[in-house]
Structure formats: structure tokens, C-alpha cells
Amino acid sequence: MTQERVLTIIDRETTYTIGATDGTTLLQALRQIPDILLDAPCGGNGNCGKCKVRILQGEVSPPQPEETHPLAAEELSQGIRLACRTYPLGNQDLPLKIATIHGRGTSQVMTGFSGGTPLEVLRFHAQEIHLKSSSVEDQRSQLTRLTDEVAVHPAMKNPRTLRKLQRQIGRTSLNCLMDQGKAVALLNPGDNAFGCAIDIGTTTVVVYLVELLSGSIVDHRAALNAQKRFGADVISRIEAVSRQANGSELLQRSIVQQLDWMAAELCEAHGISEDSLVELCAVGNTTMLHLLLGVDPATIAVAPFTPVFTESLSCPVAQLGFKHISDTYIHLPGSIASYVGADITAGVFASGITRQTDPVLFLDIGTNGEIALWDGAQLHCCSSAAGPAFEGASILHGTGGITGAVSSVSWVRDDQGRIRKS
Amino acid sequence: MTQERVLTIIDRETTYTIGATDGTTLLQALRQIPDILLDAPCGGNGNCGKCKVRILQGEVSPPQPEETHPLAAEELSQGIRLACRTYPLGNQDLPLKIATIHGRGTSQVMTGFSGGTPLEVLRFHAQEIHLKSSSVEDQRSQLTRLTDEVAVHPAMKNPRTLRKLQRQIGRTSLNCLMDQGKAVALLNPGDNAFGCAIDIGTTTVVVYLVELLSGSIVDHRAALNAQKRFGADVISRIEAVSRQANGSELLQRSIVQQLDWMAAELCEAHGISEDSLVELCAVGNTTMLHLLLGVDPATIAVAPFTPVFTESLSCPVAQLGFKHISDTYIHLPGSIASYVGADITAGVFASGITRQTDPVLFLDIGTNGEIALWDGAQLHCCSSAAGPAFEGASILHGTGGITGAVSSVSWVRDDQGRIRKS
Structure with missing residues (x-):
């Protein structure tokens, strides 16, 4: 029988109290703590070796054979463990004291864009x-x-x-x-109308505040997708849903809380009342949109890869569990297929490539990479996982785009003609 | 400047702690306590004399001239006061101890119906x-x-x-x-579909649980409209909204909490999951429907009596603030005019009178009374306040249909030929 227990977890200076049942891994337990963003690109499968924690105090399950591959013997001897393979034990009269190792850096998200084909007609x-x-x-x-x-x-x-x-x-x-x-x-008399354009990437989330009548972008917020702790790519995210009874709800809550907070912060920063916030519009790959609505995306992961919906859809944000922003609507444009999402439909529409007579190639290289080719008459799409090339999953020393990671290198020739790093 | 203070109110055996600002009447303060249903048919205008409380301990404002009319001098000398004309004073280190006088009886709500013209075609x-x-x-x-x-x-x-x-x-x-x-x-496979038919009367609220495929009524719950503490009739209810900044929100929360709880209780009693609860359908007079959506009905009270909406409307219950029942929809059928609401459209439709060739009179005598006359070709409607005749507002000894109120009297002739009460 599973038993509910209370875990006291101390990470660095902070003490957290959370509930956990027998059989809950340390990774699952830590996911309940919004402050701790433990990187787990493989989603807790024990093979990426990124969810390392150091056990400083308290009783946990002994190391499992799987942990000896990604962890060096030296690390194990220092108390370093994979959170996804470690189970808290004992009555926990002694608080479990840990130190998180990865995933502490501030992430750097690319949000800028420029030029291109402007929208010919403003919608509103x-x-x-x-x-x-x-x-x-x-x-x-x-x-x-x-x-x-x-x-x-x-x-x-x-x-x-x-x-x-x-x-x-x-x-x-x-x-x-x-x-x-x-x-x-x-x-409202004298008021502008605003909207939020939201891009839910598997790895990063960006919310743009848009003045609807002029079409101008007022400001934006960017962050790592809070679901990242459940897995780096769509497949491990889908597995995370199926691994627990309320998986869909858990992942939905995670992204909804994040969007809610980001949109509310933007509105507050610019003194925009919810009354003037006409609509949120969210795009993302098909899995991200399933997770946003709390719909289990399980069938997207296995042949014949059937999504539950690709249709466009609108609903009040309160229905999805938004709290800070609660009296507006969210619109999801339609997707094309399981691996060609609404981010592509929106990108193709906004870039205006289908209004060109010459062929155009549209590239969206994210964790999931999509390519759309407009041949002047028809649009052809394909997609493939591109993330591992950029996110350091399943490699020993790699990392995502956090502060401290190398993001650009250039070499110059000095006065003596020697080449050195600038 | 208004100052927020904490009031400790003891009514009979129970202690309540509530927040109140300076200038809050005792009636307004007590309205925050769901357990206390203090009758205030005039809505706090000081002229119905029903919101009597006895002050047992604690400092309050001295009696006002308005209180000498509805209260006898003897009552005042016993510490009996009108809650709507009494302001808590002092620092309230000493809790305010009161005894409520009216509105404690269990209400008796008529919910039965029988016969009539059945719906010829089941909708679903x-x-x-x-x-x-x-x-x-x-x-x-x-x-x-x-x-x-x-x-x-x-x-x-x-x-x-x-x-x-x-x-x-x-x-x-x-x-x-x-x-x-x-x-x-x-x-769901093997499941029935259920709905709730809701009648929001100004005085009473009834929720029927309906099995949609057979059209049969499974069960019902009936109660006094929790908004009653804000006034007995639509006009005093509308005044209650305008009297405070968040009036619409307050009255909306009151009815929404009540419907939420009643519907949830019905579902629980019959083991019906929210998944099988397809829709709630709520009718009421136009003011009640405005209040349900949190729309200020102010313009209904003054010439030319323009309602904000008479259109039918559907939305997720979460958008209105339902909590226990949170994942279903509510439908409001259309109203006809400011004083001829969706209760009449629904009643006329359900009774099928417009399918008759002979004239039929349809009477809905509630707090607001409506009469619809079908002359065989056209429907004629009118309405008038009927409540005071039944609810004891503005009279000294009257009361609503609570336990203990006389609800039927019959006389019989005894063996000696004398007439006596049976």
C-alpha cells in the first residue's frame, strides 16, 4: 500500500516541506518545488545524467546499477546521485539535506526578431x-x-x-x-486594446505584449518552459504525463502558472488593466498545445501518431486555471499534424511566405525542428527532433543556454600576428 | 479615511471573526457570514424593520431616529436594534455579542409539480x-x-x-x-448524461438534477436565495449592488457559491461524476440573470428600464467562479424584457401553451409576478411585484415561509356542533 509521508528538504539555505508517497523518486518530489528547476532532459529515465544532486544528510535508497553509468565512481563516493533513481527512505525525522548541482544558471532566451515580410494588413x-x-x-x-x-x-x-x-x-x-x-x-473610451502573443517552445516560453490597433510590440518576457523539469523534449514530456495518474493536470498547471504570471507581470509593468487585454494567442507544437489544455498527448508518441485535436480553439483563461489574469480569453490557432504545430501555421502566416511567387524555405529550429517549403503553389512540411544538438542531453559535459555557457567565440590576430581569443 | 478593523461577533454559541471598514453597518458585516441569514427585505433601507438583532455586549452607535419607527420603545430598551442602522464602534477588544432575532427558521420552498402538458419531444x-x-x-x-x-x-x-x-x-x-x-x-461508455435545471427565484432557488436522455428528474435541492440578505425584491437587490463599489461581484459570488454547492451536493448524493454533467441551465428574472453574470442591473430599476442583455448565453462555470463544479458549462436561455425574464420563456416553452389553439393563461406568481396570455396566435406578457403579499416585508408581524409560520388553516365542526381549528 502506498503511504503518504511528509518530506523536509533543505536545498542550500532554504527548507521546503512537501508531501510524497512511497515510491516517489527524489526527482518527482523536487518537481513539486517551483524554486528548484532540476534539469532532467530525459524526463527521469535515468540515462541523461543531468538531474544530479548531492545528498548531504538523511536516508535514501542505495545507488542502483543504472547510476554507475552516467555517474563516475568518484561522484558516487561524494554522495552525488541521480534524483530520478533515488528514493527518500526512513521516517525523515532527520530532514533530507541536498545540494542541487545543475540547472541553477539564469537561462538566456533569444527573443529578438527583425525585418522580414511585414504583415500586409493589420488584423484589427x-x-x-x-x-x-x-x-x-x-x-x-x-x-x-x-x-x-x-x-x-x-x-x-x-x-x-x-x-x-x-x-x-x-x-x-x-x-x-x-x-x-x-x-x-x-x-473602453480612450483605451487601447492589447493582446499577448505567446510562443510555447518545448524549451523556452516567450510572451509578447502587443498593442492590437497598431500591431506594435510593447514588451516581452522570456523564460525556460517550467515543464522542462519533466523532460527536455516532447517524447520525454509525454512519458512524464503517462508516468503518473494526474500527469496531464500536473504539466498543465506548470505551464498555465507560468504563462499566467508572465502575462500578469507584463500588464502590471505597463499599467494595462485586464479590461484592455482582449485576448491571449498561444502557439506551440501540437504536444505543447495538448499539455496547455490538459489533454494527454500519449497517442502523439506512438504510431500512427494521432493527435487528439489539431483544430483551432478559444476558451476563457479561467477554464484553464489562470488566476492572476482571469477575465480574458485564450485562442489557439490550428495545428497541421502531430509534429507540425500551430507555431508553424502562425509562422507561415505571419511571414507571408505563401503570398510569394518564388519558392521560400521557412525554418523553425528549436527543440523540435520544423521546415516548411513554399514552392510557389503548395506548402510542404516536415519535422524532426533537433534539440539534442543544442541542449546537451545525453552528453557528459554539455548544458543548455544558461549564464556561463559559451554562446559565442571569435578569434583575432594580435599585433604580433598571433591568433588569440578576443 | 476608512480604516480596516477586525470584528469579533458572537451570535448565540458561535464566534465569527470578520473584517470591516469604518462606516460598515452591522448588517453589512453580518452579510459576510454565510451561517447568518439575517432577513432584510428592504435591503438595508431602514424601513422594513426585519433585520433586528439584540446587542448583548460591545459598543455600537446610538439609536437613530429611523429606528424609533419600526422598533417599539420597549424593544430599544431591551437592546434590540436594526442591524442596518447600527455601526460597530470602539476598538472591539470586547467582542460584539449579538442575538439574531428573525430569519432563523428553516425555509419551506415549494418544489413539486405534476401533470400539465409534457414536453412532446425530448430534446436530447x-x-x-x-x-x-x-x-x-x-x-x-x-x-x-x-x-x-x-x-x-x-x-x-x-x-x-x-x-x-x-x-x-x-x-x-x-x-x-x-x-x-x-x-x-x-x-462516456455506459454512462448517462445529466444536467441541472436551475430556477433562480428572487426569494428561492431550486436546482433539479435531470437525466437528459430520459428527461426524468432524479432529485432536487431547494433553498432561500442567499442574496436575500441584500434585499427581498429585485429593486432592493439592485440598490444593494449600487451601494458598494464591488456590489455586483458580491451578489454574484453569493448566488454562484450557492448554486455551486447545491449542484455539487446533488451530484455527490447520486454518484454522478462531473464528466457526466453536461450542462447547467439557469433561468430567472432578468435581474437575477444579470446578477449571476456579475453584470450591474442598475438600468433595470430606472426608466426607460433598459437591461444590459436579454440574449441567451453559454459559458464555462469556472468563468463565473464555480469551484466545486468547475468543468462544465452553464446555459442561460434568453429573456424577453427587463421584467419578463428567462423563467417565463422557459415556462412557456416547457408548458407547451403556444402549441394550443385555445387561449391559455400562464401565471408565475413569485416575488415578481408574471402573467403570459397565449391568445392562440400571439403571446402577451406583463409583470408586477407580487412579493410583499407573501413575504411580510414592511409589516410588523409578518414572516416568510419559514418553519413555524402558518402555512395552512382549516376549521372543522366538532361533535357539539362548534367550529374549531383542526
Whole structure:
């Protein structure tokens, strides 16, 4: 029978108290602590050797044969262990004292972009809608008055818009955000409309704050995907879901908390009320989008690689568990297939390559790498895991793009004609 | 400047600790305590005289002139006060000890109904949808496979259905709940589909648990509307919203918590998982529906009586703040006007009177009374406040339908030919 116990874990100066059942590995236990981002590119399979911790105090299971391969005998003698192969033991009257070894650096995420083909047409524009004053003879509701004047997108009929509509009651003109001839949101007088464009990479997550009417990017936040502790690539992330009963929920909570916090921070930094935040739009590979909705992506990992959905979808963020940002909507553009996600559809659309007559190659080299070839008439796509080349999984001394990692090297010839590192 | 203080209130045997700002009346403070349902039919205007409490200990503001009209001098001398006209004073080192006087009885809510015109056609039926097995040649997503076989309602494209779809992946047939030719929900194998039909009356709230395929009512829960403490009728409820900055939010939270709890209790009592709970459907007068969505109904109270919305609307319950039931949807049928709500549209529809050729009168006598006359070709509606006749507002000795109130009287002639109460 599994037994629930309380673990006291001390990492460096900080003490954490967490619940764990028998059979929980130290890696699983540490994943519950948001402060500790223990790198586990293989997802806890015992073969990447990255989730090293040093046991300083407390009782744990003895080293397993698997640990002797990635760990040198010398490391084992120093108390260094693989967290994914180590089980806390005993009654833990003595707190478990550890020192994390990898994954402590600040990550460096590339977020800049420039030039390219700009979007030819801005999607949104504002439109003033004039309403007749209500009277005893004309008792139509405020929403009916609006829908009688302008085509309204069904998504606009929601509690949030109704509250906004109420606050503007009595006004004879309303300012609507229009998208393809339909009103999609009500704007507050004198206010701009904002959106967040979100790129959920397997390794990194970037949230851009966008002013919708001008299309300009106000600011951004970038971070390592908090799910990284569950595995570096889509396959190990999918395995992490299947390894525990509430796996989907756990990984969903992880990414939702992160996006929630990043979007809220951006809004706060720029004094943007949630009322002006019209929509979040999130792209990512098909697995990332499954995990965002809490949908188990298991079938993506095995032949015939069927995703549960590739369709585009919108829902209130509250439904996904957002807390700081809670009264807006999130939109997921459609994906193409299990390994060609909405990041590609969005990239192809935004870059405008399908409006070119000459062939264009679109490359998205991330942890998962996708290539789309526009031949002037048709789009051809393929994808492959590209991550291990950049992220140091399954190699002894490699690491991801953290502070301290070599990110560029250049050589110059000095006065004496000798070549040296600049 | 308003100052936040902590009030310790002892009512009978129970001690409550709540926060209150300067200028908060005792009624406003007590409204924060779900256990105390202090009757305040006038909504705190000082003229119904129902929110009586006896001050047993602690410092409060002296009696105001308004209190001498509804309270007898004798009552005042006994420490009886109107909670809506009394302000807690002092540092409250001494807890405020009170005794509530009214509103302690268990309410009796009429929930039974019988006979009448049954719905001729059950809205829902189940349909088995056959899917081709997926293969490397056919990598359509599971949702695409389903939408390629059957018309799917847009509302079905949501995270919850996708999770259900994932759990049934590999099955070559799916059981769908159909509504007017469109799939609206995915059924679990061997499971029934349930819904909750909710009647939000100004005074009473009833939640019926319905088995959707058979249309049979499994069980129900009935209670006084928890918003009653904010006022007995729609007008005093609307005034309660305008009297405080977060009024809409406060009244919304009150009804949402109540419905959440009632629906969750019904599901638990009958072992129904949230997965099988397809939808809640809530009707009520237009003000009640505004309050349910957190929309300020202020303009309903003043000429020209414009509601913010009369349209029908669906949204995830999580968006309204449901917690126990959090992964289903709520549907609000359309209303007709500010004082002719969705309860009437639903009642007229369910009773089938518009399918009759003879004239029919449809009466809904509640706190708000509505009458609909079907003349064989057209429906005519009117409404008026009917509550005071039944609820004892603004009268000295009256009370609502609580235990102990006289609810029926009959007289019989005894053996000696004398008339006496039976």
C-alpha cells in the first residue's frame, strides 16, 4: 500500500516541506518545488545524467546499477546521485539535506526578431458604432441595440463584455474592436486594446505584449518552459504525463502558472488593466498545445501518431486555471499534424511566405525542428527532433543556454600576428 | 479615511471573526457570514424593520431616529436594534455579542409539480458515431475524425471534451449526445448524461438534477436565495449592488457559491461524476440573470428600464467562479424584457401553451409576478411585484415561509356542533 509521508528538504539555505508517497523518486518530489528547476532532459529515465544532486544528510535508497553509468565512481563516493533513481527512505525525522548541482544558471532566451515580410494588413481596427438612445417605446437591451447595428462575433456574447457594456450604458456611441467585419470586443473610451502573443517552445516560453490597433510590440518576457523539469523534449514530456495518474493536470498547471504570471507581470509593468487585454494567442507544437489544455498527448508518441485535436480553439483563461489574469480569453490557432504545430501555421502566416511567387524555405529550429517549403503553389512540411544538438542531453559535459555557457567565440590576430581569443 | 478593523461577533454559541471598514453597518458585516441569514427585505433601507438583532455586549452607535419607527420603545430598551442602522464602534477588544432575532427558521420552498402538458419531444438523444481506425496513411486528429462523421456544435470544441475524447481514443465508435442533429457532448461508455435545471427565484432557488436522455428528474435541492440578505425584491437587490463599489461581484459570488454547492451536493448524493454533467441551465428574472453574470442591473430599476442583455448565453462555470463544479458549462436561455425574464420563456416553452389553439393563461406568481396570455396566435406578457403579499416585508408581524409560520388553516365542526381549528 502506498503511504503518504511528509518530506523536509533543505536545498542550500532554504527548507521546503512537501508531501510524497512511497515510491516517489527524489526527482518527482523536487518537481513539486517551483524554486528548484532540476534539469532532467530525459524526463527521469535515468540515462541523461543531468538531474544530479548531492545528498548531504538523511536516508535514501542505495545507488542502483543504472547510476554507475552516467555517474563516475568518484561522484558516487561524494554522495552525488541521480534524483530520478533515488528514493527518500526512513521516517525523515532527520530532514533530507541536498545540494542541487545543475540547472541553477539564469537561462538566456533569444527573443529578438527583425525585418522580414511585414504583415500586409493589420488584423484589427477600431470602429465607432452609433446607437439610438433607449426610451420607454424602445426597450431593447443594450446588447440587442449593438447587435442590431453591427455584426457581432459570437465570442463577444460573454459576461466580461456585458459588464463592460453596462459600464458604458447611456453612451450613444460605442467603440468596437473589429476583426474581418465583425465586432470582437468592446473598447473602453480612450483605451487601447492589447493582446499577448505567446510562443510555447518545448524549451523556452516567450510572451509578447502587443498593442492590437497598431500591431506594435510593447514588451516581452522570456523564460525556460517550467515543464522542462519533466523532460527536455516532447517524447520525454509525454512519458512524464503517462508516468503518473494526474500527469496531464500536473504539466498543465506548470505551464498555465507560468504563462499566467508572465502575462500578469507584463500588464502590471505597463499599467494595462485586464479590461484592455482582449485576448491571449498561444502557439506551440501540437504536444505543447495538448499539455496547455490538459489533454494527454500519449497517442502523439506512438504510431500512427494521432493527435487528439489539431483544430483551432478559444476558451476563457479561467477554464484553464489562470488566476492572476482571469477575465480574458485564450485562442489557439490550428495545428497541421502531430509534429507540425500551430507555431508553424502562425509562422507561415505571419511571414507571408505563401503570398510569394518564388519558392521560400521557412525554418523553425528549436527543440523540435520544423521546415516548411513554399514552392510557389503548395506548402510542404516536415519535422524532426533537433534539440539534442543544442541542449546537451545525453552528453557528459554539455548544458543548455544558461549564464556561463559559451554562446559565442571569435578569434583575432594580435599585433604580433598571433591568433588569440578576443 | 476608512480604516480596516477586525470584528469579533458572537451570535448565540458561535464566534465569527470578520473584517470591516469604518462606516460598515452591522448588517453589512453580518452579510459576510454565510451561517447568518439575517432577513432584510428592504435591503438595508431602514424601513422594513426585519433585520433586528439584540446587542448583548460591545459598543455600537446610538439609536437613530429611523429606528424609533419600526422598533417599539420597549424593544430599544431591551437592546434590540436594526442591524442596518447600527455601526460597530470602539476598538472591539470586547467582542460584539449579538442575538439574531428573525430569519432563523428553516425555509419551506415549494418544489413539486405534476401533470400539465409534457414536453412532446425530448430534446436530447444518444447516437453512436463510427470512426475509421487511424493509420499512418490517415493521420487526421481524433476531433477531425469525429467532425468528419457528424455535425458538431461549436460548443463541443472545448478542453473538457478533448480530454474525454483522448480517454476514448482507439475506440472505433463514440457515443454522442445529440441536440437537433448536432453533437453537443461526448458520452462516456455506459454512462448517462445529466444536467441541472436551475430556477433562480428572487426569494428561492431550486436546482433539479435531470437525466437528459430520459428527461426524468432524479432529485432536487431547494433553498432561500442567499442574496436575500441584500434585499427581498429585485429593486432592493439592485440598490444593494449600487451601494458598494464591488456590489455586483458580491451578489454574484453569493448566488454562484450557492448554486455551486447545491449542484455539487446533488451530484455527490447520486454518484454522478462531473464528466457526466453536461450542462447547467439557469433561468430567472432578468435581474437575477444579470446578477449571476456579475453584470450591474442598475438600468433595470430606472426608466426607460433598459437591461444590459436579454440574449441567451453559454459559458464555462469556472468563468463565473464555480469551484466545486468547475468543468462544465452553464446555459442561460434568453429573456424577453427587463421584467419578463428567462423563467417565463422557459415556462412557456416547457408548458407547451403556444402549441394550443385555445387561449391559455400562464401565471408565475413569485416575488415578481408574471402573467403570459397565449391568445392562440400571439403571446402577451406583463409583470408586477407580487412579493410583499407573501413575504411580510414592511409589516410588523409578518414572516416568510419559514418553519413555524402558518402555512395552512382549516376549521372543522366538532361533535357539539362548534367550529374549531383542526
